Amino acid sequence: MEERVYFYIPKVEELTYRQKIMSQPDTMSYNKGYDVSYEGYHKDTGCIDFPKNKWMDWYFNRVNNKPEYFYAYIAKKEDNSFIGEVNLYFNDNKKWYDMGIVLEAKYRGKGYSLEALKKLMKVAFNEYNALAVHNYFEITRQSAITIHKAVGFNMINEVNGIVELLITREDYFDKFPTSSNLHGKGK
Known part of the structure; x- marks a missing residue:
């Protein structure tokens, strides 16, 4: 399958896109309804002020900010437009990377999330030398679990309706044996 997306590291002035998607109720609806004390969080929509x-x-x-964080926009190759964001951040207590992926609502269901x-x-295990990557979200998000x-x-x-998922370095290289394992054992 031809690659349709790439990662783009934004400049500070390009954070307008992040501000835009964080304020879209349809994009952020997965994030609504939580009792969190995050500054700028809107419980009714899931949006976050930025x-x-x-x-x-x-x-x-x-x-x-390697090796602690990785952040990038997801961009479409066909027109270089931004369609979402990805991130990794090192969890020093667990010795794994937690991750996040947000795709604009209008691009969901088109295979972009899987590719991203x-x-x-690939970034986590080949460039950041991760031992494992972790994510968690509501068990009702079946398409996210499938991906x-x-x-x-x-x-x-x-x-309590929250599922935790983990992929280890070994799991990754077993699944994708042609991915280069340039860095040995990992962080």
């Missing part, structure tokens, strides 16, 4: 005065600190914490998740795992399993994640826990 004001310009927060960009610089956020950027220098999250972007190009495969690319993100994660297709990439090699295994369900490791389910409590």
